[in-house]
Amino acid sequence: MASQNVAEYLLDRLTEWDVETVFGYPGDGINGIVTALGAGKGPKFVQARHEEMSAFEAVGYAKFTGRVGVCMATSGPGAIHLLNGLYDAKLDHVPVVAIVGHAARTSLGGSYQQEVDLPTLFKDVASDYVQMVTVPEQLPNVLDRALRIAQARRAPTAVIIPSDVQELEYSAPTHAMKMVPSSLGTSWPSMAPDPAAVHRAADLLNAGEKVAILIGHGARHAAAEVQEVAELLGAGVAKALLGKDSLPDTLPYVTGSIGLLGTRPSYEMMRDCDTLLTIGSSFPYTQFMPEEGQARGVQIDLDATMIGLRYPYEVNLVADAGEALRALIPLLERKEDRGWREDLEDKVSRWWQTMRDEALVDADPVNPLLVFSEFSERMPADAIVAADSGSAANWYARQLRFPPGVRGSLSGNLATMGPGVPYGIGAKFGNPGRPVIVFEGDGAMQMNGLAELITVSRYWREWEDPRLVVVVLHNNDLNQVTWELRAFSGSPTVPMTQALPEVGYADFASSLGLGGITVDTPDALGAAWDEALGATRPTVLDVRTDPNVPPIPPHATLEQAMNAAKSAIKGDPNAWDFIKEGLKTKVQELLPGHRS
Incomplete structure (x- = not known):
């Protein structure tokens, strides 16, 4: 087998991870990678007009496929231009990997042209994982971890590769001290909820008479379960902005968006409810949620770092939304009094007519x-x-x-x-x-x-x-x-x-x-x-x-x-x-x- 350089191995490894598209813009800091792309290696390269746009394209790709988006830029100004798109990924919890060129190792610390301290620059936006590759044996571990962590944390990560390292002959990590071998692929678990907490949540929801549900993007893969819960509880469902596509607006009890850009039915439902169930959302504007003491609450979220936020929930379930709701449904009692639901549906119907009239x-x-x-x-x-x-x-x-x-x-x-x-x-x-x-x-x-x-x-x-x-x-x-x-x-x-x-x-x-x-x-x-x-x-x-x-x-x-x-x-x-x-x-x- 012919020898590979680091850039060629990088592109082959991305292909092995089933990365099909890389959005980027060339520059001499990634000349080695560009040369390998020119030789037919690796994923499809989509050239944006600006590095910031390549990062946004990677975010859009990730949002609308559920896969990791990958963007690429040269050293110095190219790397700097990625930041806004990567912060977009960070704040919306989207998996994106940035592959960035850097000044040659021999020039680092010498105030060389376009030398920017990239590990420090990316330390905040890629706080879950940013690493610079300085020897070939380091690459598979760093790249694999960047991809896995981006998926696991739903966050941007960054891999920095100096221009001279890209040209080095690739050498795999050996079976030796201080070498870190790596491997491909990940089988992700479904996170099941704590059974005792599920029973507490069911008791709380069953006791409510005016139940409001708030969903975000984290509920999108549990749409059927959300509908079943809403039907059992006679609840209305409001949607945070990133959860707009998590449940169809054509359902009569979906009150629409919430917040400053929200609807009147969502506003009034939160104003009048006595129970709140939040699923897969970290909606930040607490003034549009029930007042403290007005409603009892349950939150379900896969991310333990985002649980218990925004409202004094009594039950905080860390679990996959679908898993948690499937465990909850058998314990819920169907509410026979449908007055709350019927009132919400009437408000929703009038709202959509009002929207047409305003248009x-x-x-x-x-x-x-x-x-x-x-x-x-x-x-x-x-x-x-x-x-x-x-x-x-x-x-x-x-x-x-x-x-x-x-x-x-x-x-x-x-x-x-x-x-x-x-x-x-x-x-x-x-x-x-x-x-x-x-x-x-x-x-x-x-x-x-x-x-x-x-x-x-x-x-x-x-x-x-x-x-x-x-x-x-x-x-x-x-x-x-x-x-x-x-x-x-x-x-x-x-x-x-x-x-x-x-x-x-x-x-x-x-x-x-x-x-x-x-x-x-x-x-x-x-x-x-x-x-x-x-x-x-x-x-x-x-x-x-x-x-x-x-x-x-x-x-x-x-x-x-x-x-x-x-x-x-x-x-x-x-x-x-x-x-x-x-x-x-x-x-x-x-x-x-x-x-x-």
Whole structure:
């Protein structure tokens, strides 16, 4: 057998781990790896336009496949650029491995060009595991551990390989002192709950009369069990933002999202319940949960480090969600009084009608809610939906009604701008036979999305289903920050910071050979959606939306309303427009169907 160098062994080892795709950007710090890729070694290399985008693509791939995402960058600035995407993975508990080049060992400590202390740089973001490979015999152990720990901890890990080490002849660890052999593969256990704790949880839930269930992403693989528990307990089910695809919105007792971007039924259920069951969620905004002392609580989570958070639960079960619920179900008593459930279902039904009515409110030129409402009515059954941070996240959370089988995600806890399009690219490489839809604000599109359309134009012909629809909410305003200024600070909008330059997003897409559709009237929106979802190539849907349609929470506080009024008094140039649109939108909750 011909000898291998370290870079070639690295790529072969990734292949043995069934890593199919690596997202990255080249540079001389990974020249050895790039050369091995050029010789046909290893997984498919997808070249992003920027290292941050390659990290986001790895996160999107991991979120929408359940597998480890892998990204790669050169030393110095390339490694630094990975950080935002890796923090996105860290905060949303997503398994990603970063493979990073480094300055040659002979130059370390010599203030050489692009020398950055990478172990220290990655120490926080990859706190579960970061290691530098300095000799060939070290590599299999370090790489295998990085992959296993990323999966086990659902976290980013980092493997740093100096450029000269990549060129060394590979030599396996020997049977000797201070050598660490390694092996492939992992068989993961199902974590069963403590039986005594399950009985305590059942007793608590059986005693409740108004049971609320809160689920997150950790409940997605236990959807059938969550439904059975909800039916037995006569409970409603609210969903944290990252758990939006954990249970279909088409179930009549699913109250939808919770929190600032949440629904009125979720808010009122938490306000009025006497019992709370939280499954696979670390939802952080405790002001949207029951007040302390109002409700008794049970939490189920696989991660012991996240158990017992946010609320004074009486029973904290560390277990796989499905395992815990299957143990719990035989002990639960069906609640014969269905008044609580029936009231919740009535509120949910009225909520979805209100959402449609709000979407139909006149705006100048297109109501952004209508963009999402029209898509909800046309959503493919196997769609994957990504939303960027900003106002797109508001409407994603509240307006989209997911049927069974649809996947969706966004940057939940970091809430960083710009991951939407790279998430979509990662989703397409992980699921090439499924349609992907990305919702972008024009700020995020200008920040990252435009450049990554070039990546889309390069690779889309490789996808079994070519549909990747990027929807741009085109209002020339950093709209989420504008509304935060109004609602939280009582400040008028500041055009020098909020206004965006005019860009023809559909025209840019067309210049790359992609589809481009411009919509500037509400009547054209439905046909535009039909065209985009039926297209034979990726398409940008450029919709001119009204920046003055407010993202009013269904439970807006008096303080927020007063702050918005203060911003008008202080001279917000769009004061009358946003007051008018806010009144027209809010009246749909008070007088459903009233659009005059």
